[in-house]
Amino acid sequence: xxxxxxxxxxxxGGVGKTTTTANLGTGLAMRGHKxxxxxxxxxxxxxxxxMGLENRIVYDLVDVIExxxxxxxxxxxxxxxxxxxxxxxxxxRDKDCITSEQLADLCRTLEEEFEYIIIDCPAGxxxxxxxxxxxxxxxxxxxxxxxxxxxxxxxxxxLLDSAGIKNPGLIINRIHPDLVAKGDMLDxxxxxxxxxxxxxxxxxxxxxxxxxxxQGIPVVHSKNTASGAAFYRIAGRIAGEDIPLxxxxxxxxMKKIKALVGLKGxxxxxx
Amino acid sequence: MITKHESIQVVGRGTQIxxxxxxxxxxxxxxNDLTSYLHQNRSWFVDGTIDVNVGKxxxxxxxxxxxQDTINSNSGLHILKFSAKSGEVGxxxxxxxxTELEIATGKDNDFLDDNFLANPPSQENIDSVAQxxxxxxxxxxxxxxxxxxxxxxxxxxxxGELIDYPGNVIVMADVNPGAQIYASGDIVVYGRLRGFCHxxxxxxxxxxxxxxxxxxxxxxxASVNGTSVESHVKPNLARPTPKIAYLRRGSVFVAPYxxxxxxxxxxxxxxx
Numbered sequence: 001x002x003x004x005x006x007x008x009x010x011x012x013g014g015v016g017k018t019t020t021t022a023n024l025g026t027g028l029a030m031r032g033h034k035x036x037x038x039x040x041x042x043x044x045x046x047x048x049x050x051m052g053l054e055n056r057i058v059y060d061l062v063d064v065i066e067x068x069x070x071x072x073x074x075x076x077x078x079x080x081x082x083x084x085x086x087x088x089x090x091x092x093r094d095k096d097c098i099t100s101e102q103l104a105d106l107c108r109t110l111e112e113e114f115e116y117i118i119i120d121c122p123a124g125x126x127x128x129x130x131x132x133x134x135x136x137x138x139x140x141x142x143x144x145x146x147x148x149x150x151x152x153x154x155x156x157x158x159l160l161d162s163a164g165i166k167n168p169g170l171i172i173n174r175i176h177p178d179l180v181a182k183g184d185m186l187d188x189x190x191x192x193x194x195x196x197x198x199x200x201x202x203x204x205x206x207x208x209x210x211x212x213x214x215q216g217i218p219v220v221h222s223k224n225t226a227s228g229a230a231f232y233r234i235a236g237r238i239a240g241e242d243i244p245l246x247x248x249x250x251x252x253x254m255k256k257i258k259a260l261v262g263l264k265g266x267x268x269x270x271x
Numbered sequence: 272m273i274t275k276h277e278s279i280q281v282v283g284r285g286t287q288i289x290x291x292x293x294x295x296x297x298x299x300x301x302x303n304d305l306t307s308y309l310h311q312n313r314s315w316f317v318d319g320t321i322d323v324n325v326g327k328x329x330x331x332x333x334x335x336x337x338x339q340d341t342i343n344s345n346s347g348l349h350i351l352k353f354s355a356k357s358g359e360v361g362x363x364x365x366x367x368x369x370t371e372l373e374i375a376t377g378k379d380n381d382f383l384d385d386n387f388l389a390n391p392p393s394q395e396n397i398d399s400v401a402q403x404x405x406x407x408x409x410x411x412x413x414x415x416x417x418x419x420x421x422x423x424x425x426x427x428x429x430x431g432e433l434i435d436y437p438g439n440v441i442v443m444a445d446v447n448p449g450a451q452i453y454a455s456g457d458i459v460v461y462g463r464l465r466g467f468c469h470x471x472x473x474x475x476x477x478x479x480x481x482x483x484x485x486x487x488x489x490x491x492x493a494s495v496n497g498t499s500v501e502s503h504v505k506p507n508l509a510r511p512t513p514k515i516a517y518l519r520r521g522s523v524f525v526a527p528y529x530x531x532x533x534x535x536x537x538x539x540x541x542x543x
Contacts, residue, residue, distance in 0.1 A: 151430050154447050158429035190505075193463075194447060196427050 003034075005107045005117040006238070007136035009160075011152030013123030015144045016173040016203075019213060020231070021120040022050040023220040024140075027235025028116050029084035030220065036075065036114040038087045038107075040132045041122040042097065045089040052079055052216020053086055060090040065102045071110060080221070085114075095127045100134035107135040116238070125159055133160060139168035140200060140238075145175055145186040150194055157195060169200030171234060176205050177248045188247060201234035203227050204248035278304045288319065290342075294326040298334055302341050309345035316346035323353050421456070428452065428466060435472075446482075454478070463506065467491075468516075476518050481528055485514040490523050490541055492516065497523025497541025516541070 008021045018041070025037040038061060039047035048054040059074035064087065071087070078084035090097075107117055119136055122128035133139065139160050143153040153170075160168055172191055179185035192199055206227035212219040220231040226248065236243045278293040278301050292301055309316060323338060335353055342348050421439035428434065428442055430449030439456035450466035452458055457479050458470045464482035469491035471478025476493040486503040489496070495518055506512070513528040517535055526538025 151447075151449055155430040155449065158432055161426075161429075193508075194445070196444070 003111040003113075003115045003117060004138060005111060005119060005136045006138045006140060007119040007121050007132050007165075008140050008142060009121035009129065009132065009156055010123065010142045010149070011125060011129075011156035012143075012149045015142050015149050016209075017123070017142050018046045018050055018120050019209060019218075020140070020142050020171060020173065020203075021047060021118055022218045023228075023231035024235050024238065025084055025086075025116075025118045026051075026078070026080075026082065026218040027220045027232045028118075028239060029078065029082035030232065031235055031239055032083075033115045033239060034083040034113075035116045035118065036085045036087065036110055037118045037120065039089040039120045040103065040128060041120060042089045042093055042095045042128065043091065044122065045091050047120050048076075048086060048088045049216065050213050050218065051086055053088070054216075057088050060088050062090045062093050062097055065098050065106060071106065095122065095131065098131055100131050103131050104135040125156065129156075129159075130163075133163050133165060136165060139165045140171060141168050141195070141197065142171045142173055143191065143195075144173050145180070145191060147186070150186065150191055154195055157197060168197055169238075170195060170197045171201050171203060172199070173203045174205045175202055175248050180248075199245065200237055201230060202245065202248055203230040203234075279308050281308075289322040289324050291324040292326060292338075298337070302337060305338065305341050306345055309342065313346060316348050318347045320349045320351040322351055325353060325355055422454075427462070430466075457481070463508075470516075471518070478518075480516040481513060483511040483513050484508070485516065485525055488541075490516045490525070492518045492523055495521060495523055497525075499525075499539065499541045501539065514538075 008017050008024070010017050018039075021037055021039075025035045029035045037047065037051075039045050040061065041047070042062065045060075048057055053076045056076045059069040061074065063069045064071050064074045074087050075085040076088065078086070107119075110117055119132050121132035141153050141156060141160075143149045157168060160166075170192070172188060175188075176185055180187045188199065188202060204226045206219070206225060208222060208225045209219050209227050212222065212228075218231075219225060219228040220235070222228040223232055230246075230248075233243045233246070278296040280291040280293070282289045282291060290305075292305075296304075321342075323342075325335075339350055342350060420437075421441055422434070422436045424434070424440065424442045425444065427444040428446040428450035430447050432450045433453075434440060434451070435453040437455045439459070440452055440454040441459045441461070442452070443461050445462040446452065446460050446464045446466040446468065448465045451469075452466065453469045453472045455472055455475055455478075456470070458468045458481075460468070460480075460482035462482070463484040463486055464480075465486045467487065467489055468480050470480045471493040472491075474493055478492055480490055480492065484506040486506070488499045488501060488503075491497065497516070514525050515528040515535060515538075516523055516525045518524075519536070523541040524535070524538040525541060526535050529535070
């Protein structure tokens with residue numbers, strides 16, 4: 001098996017890289033692929049929390065790279081028994097403790113075993129970012145419809161291009177359909193116009209993402225939610241399936257009423 | 272001072288005197304008129320230096336030599352340089368550029384004017400100029416600074432990118448916020464200009480910036496920084512309204528682009 005390594009990056013912090021990594025990894029595993037997710041945010045690890053695996057960590061990425069353990073020993077299997085594994089980052093080290101070559105060598109070795117290796121990149125464009133992108137053949141940019149996030153994404157696309165990763169996919173996270181409809185938020189076309197890259201998916205803002213993250217269960221498990229369905233479709237597109245792009249829609253009047261009184265179905269959905 | 276004599280027009284501004292030669296008459300008429308004019312006004316031209324502007328005409332080296340000999344033999348004038356009509360000269364064939372450079376070498380004078388090299392974009396011409404420059408002790412760097420060579424960029428200029436080029440820069444895409452372009456010549460953007468551009472860096476006051484959609488509030492030309500508080504609305508990219516930024520009276524002006532040969536004298540001033 002020869003898999004491929006995809007880095008999830010954004011430049012700006014807080015746009016949803018870790019959440020996206022967890023959900024896309026889970027989504028690909030739910031679609032039957034063998035997936036490994038690697039947290040390279042050394043010193044500020046979060047992916048284990050989002051995956052609900054923080055209590056199972058014994059070895060981490062630096063232990064593997066410094067050959068204190070075999071890679072298989074550091075891999076933590078998803079608690080839903082999917083073909084999904086996590087190599088967590090250490091919390092007590094810093095980003096200079098590994099090199100680009102070491103991470104790239106590790107990924108080349110693990111590509112023999114996994115179809116997809118997804119790397120959660122730290123925020124910023126310093127050492128951690130350089131290490132993460134050096135190991136990847138493809139990249140996915142996560143941004144939110146904010147000018148600052150789009151500006152950082154633009155910068156990162158330029159850096160990826162310099163590093164030889166051409167035409168990354170773009171995920172626009174936390175789209176608020178109401179604000180877009182009013183013209184108060186950048187829409188998909190505005191962002192694509194600036195970044196000039198192919199769009200991979202649109203994820204609407206959804207309270208369920210917060211609750212599921214706190215519970216350690218990626219929202220993609222709830223395919224009836226707007227965000228979960230969006231991540232599941234994006235995972236399909238990564239796997240090469242032909243799934244048309246769907247733009248988030250404002251909830252109907254009845255769904256708004258349902259949301260107000262706390263009934264089920266009161267969230268954003270897709271057309 | 273403006274004096275007209277058939278095919279010769281003499282214009283003086285301060286100590287700078289220019290002989291402008293009409294485009295519409297033959298060389299023999301020009302020589303006869305020039306001889307006649309200099310003979311009649313010999314007392315005015317016992318000494319000094321002049322520029323000779325040949326208009327839109329393309330002379331070859333022997334023609335220029337004849338004009339030079341006529342002026343030298345009928346007056347005490349010394350030709351500082353030959354030039355062509357500003358901004359309107361066509362492409363000179365590369366061999367003609369070489370010839371003129373050779374003349375310049377022979378006379379220890381810089382006959383090479385910016386206008387002769389206004390827009391020679393083909394590699395053939397550039398190679399020829401570079402080759403001649405070796406012979407004439409004019410460094411390639413100097414020629415580039417005059418805006419001889421252009422850099423073509425096909426991808427968007429993204430945030431954080433810095434382009435510093437000794438010549439013209441042409442971007443066939445957008446210049447995004449956070450990108451910076453410095454060029455000693457002109458900057459042409461076939462897209463949305465939302466980053467920072469500095470044309471004519473650092474003292475070329477004739478440089479311009481054009482863009483299909485000028486959406487920046489900060490532009491620099493030569494040593495002048497222009498800022499504006501104008502808010503930019505989302506353009507209709509299906510029907511773009513290209514604009515030009517140029518330097519006039521020490522300020523940067525932005526006006527609708529009306530063509531290469533239009534005279535620009537207005538627009539929005541960037542001085543806030």
